[in-house]
Amino acid sequence: MKQLQTNTFPEFITAGRKVVEFSADWCIDCVRIAPDLPEIESTFSSTFEFAMIDVDESQEVAQQFQVKGIPTFIVFENGKEVGRLPSRNAKTREQVVSFLQELE
Numbered sequence: 001m002k003q004l005q006t007n008t009f010p011e012f013i014t015a016g017r018k019v020v021e022f023s024a025d026w027c028i029d030c031v032r033i034a035p036d037l038p039e040i041e042s043t044f045s046s047t048f049e050f051a052m053i054d055v056d057e058s059q060e061v062a063q064q065f066q067v068k069g070i071p072t073f074i075v076f077e078n079g080k081e082v083g084r085l086p087s088r089n090a091k092t093r094e095q096v097v098s099f100l101q102e103l104e
Contacts, residue, residue, distance in 0.1 A: 002051040013076040036093035
């Protein structure tokens with residue numbers, strides 16, 4: 001999965017349909033879902049482009065989008081937020097897949 005930084009984030013979300021996972025190395029739920037992400041990315045590769053941003057390294061972006069817990073998945077379409085899966089609902093592969101299917 002592509003890794004974003006504060007300076008690469010705006011350009012990434014500008015065009016197309018993008019899924020950004022807000023995450024951190026110390027987050028237990030992020031570590032648990034990580035092995036499922038390549039399969040999820042592959043399943044939805046014709047619909048979305050995926051990336052991850054570390055909330056510790058890019059605090060400004062996390063604050064701008066009011067990310068309160070992690071992992072949080074935000075879907076952007078041409079720079080605008082069109083969907084959000086907050087951390088309380090982003091703990092399993094099934095939850096993430098169901099969320100993305102609703103936005104396909």
